[in-house]
Amino acid sequence: MKPILIRGGRVIDPASGLDATVDVLLLDGKVTAVGANLAREGAEVLDAAGCVVAPGFVDLHVHLREPGREDVETIATGARAAAAGGFTSVCAMPNTDPVTDNQAAVGFIVSQARRAGSARVYPIGAVSLGQKGEQLAEFGELVGAGAVAVSDDGRPVATAHLMRTALEYALSFGIPVIDHCEDVSLSAGGAMHEGLVSTRLGLKGIPRSSEDVIVARDIQLAELTGGHVHLAHCSTAGAVAMIRTAKARGVRVTAEVTPHHLALTDAACAEYDTHAKMNPPLREAPDVAALRAGLADGTIDCIATDHAPHHYDAKEQEFDNAPFGVVGLETALGVALTELVDGKVLDLPALVRCLATRPAEIAHLTAGTLAPGAPADVVVFDPAARWTVEPARFFSKSRNTPFAGRALRGVVRWTIVGGAIVHRLGDVPAGR
């Protein structure tokens, strides 16, 4: 493998406290040196002047749809979309068909990802067999095959008892239990956030309390068990407040938020745009403000996309009938830079911490740092370059984004995984 020398960029590595204009040398799949005026015979030199050089981003929450819905995404296309968005590691949720609830299913994802040769894909196993909320899956075998966490995402861990046992049992394997916090008895039939907009539109609402009661439950159970609960896609001000106080008293709770929940409100649903339909739903401005404040003060640990590809036909329907979810891998950086950095919520080092350092720590991945000896997983992006979101140009098979037509800043120049360039600016999807 040819060495790579990334020259003259602003290198930001929160894990090693580095923020300086230096060079980075990648050799044999590892970061070998970070410093001024590096040189290496025969290296491919990437001119990163004006760019940020950061550890490749880590996404704790993607849906790659394989096996089962290869028509909307595959592990290969999802991993390629990840690379285009600057992500070098993504964690694939287990709500596929069949469900990733056994070691063979985990092994399939690992082998498909290896063949794809793009971003790394780490499987997340199911908490319960078939995600049915009844019997615990075999965490030991899931982890043995390569799973890095467990979750019944798409739905909540069904009962408090199951959550308690999952948190306790996971302690033996050192993995987080990721929960999708939704009391389905409160959200049943809902299509969007319950508020003035849902009242106007005549759509059944999903109240904030649907999320908050399960966040409260999970925090209590993490405290009881000493287990690590990671709360997926937080959307309410109430969740942020509860996580903040729980962390202050030492509960092992971590949390993520999506770019869309940081950037949009339920007003995006006002014209029945099914690309604004997701679960949890887009909330109101005070929730967005609380989520931003939570991310800024570390209450919310990281940004995760909840990349959820859906077929054109599925979203081209009456709002009630359209499925929940939006794609996010290829817009996350642009939305974060435009909304959070320009919006003075985070500075660039804090953003890198939310996109790379913290998510890698939460899932205990060997990733998220440029310290010498770390895997050569690197993103080089131009934070000033402006672009407009054109879904037709996505590497993802699906186009269901709420950000179509948005002017964003921040363009990925190179994404490097294990010392190999897996994405360059200007690449176009194969077959197009």
Place this chain on the structure above:
Amino acid sequence: MSRGQLGKDLLGLEHLSADDLRLILDTAEPFKEISERAIKKVPVLRGKTIVNLFFEPSTRTRISFEFAEKRLSADTVNVASAGSSVVKGETLVDTARNLEAMRIDMVVMRHGSSGAAKFLAERIESNVINAGDGKHEHPTQGLLDLLTIRDHRPIAGTKVCIVGDVLHSRVARSNIWGLLKLGAEVAVCGPQTLLPLGIGELGVKVFRRIEEAIEWADVLNVLRLQLERMQAGYVPSTREYYRVFGVTLERLERAPRELLILHPGPMNRGVEIDSRVADGPHSVILNQVTNGVAVRMAVLYLLAGGKPELAESAKGAPER
């Protein structure tokens, strides 16, 4: 496709101006008389093709539209979801595009999903009239309620209370928008389980006791309580609902003034309304039905590009 002063479609009252509403109501006035003639037909929509696309059961609204269309001499086709290609899995947009490929001029649609009428209107060239979309709007019902109130008293300044299942009611939403725009004071009354969150922010008063609503109001618009609301646990029983929220003669007799009583139908006698009230001297429930035809004629006429000032002459001589 025609484009009159109202634009291409009638999807709801929320986005209409007070002038638009007055235009429709004023245009309905001359059309009222046509239905009173021996020969109830004028040629203003001759040659126009209209499809009545009903994805939910409806008697009153569908027949009212059909009469309005026929009395304006349009050619009409009724499509009900049962027995159509919809039950074979065809999507809404495919159904509509196929109809349009047969060169139609207008679609009148009833659909169970909120926003369905807008969805359709954005995807076909024909005029779309919303005949009720989910829990969103039922604009022609709102208009006929306005017309019926206006027949009895000026709308501006009148206190109208909408009673019952506002949460699930498209009629309530269209009424609220229409009444507010024309200067009425609007309230809703019902158990909190059937009132949508934030309804007060729309500019309406909220009563949780029917006695207070009756004391306040000049007009009650009493909504139907659907029986599935009991199964879903919104109210415990129809018996208790009648006792606590029913619009009864005894309650009205205690009112400080005589109230006008509206109901969009179909009624559950002895659940939301007392028969002695529904059939009583202050009930205008059947006037609503009569006005429904005139209002729908006005909407069809205006969307087809008819000139409001010509509505009087358009009714002209009966077709021979």
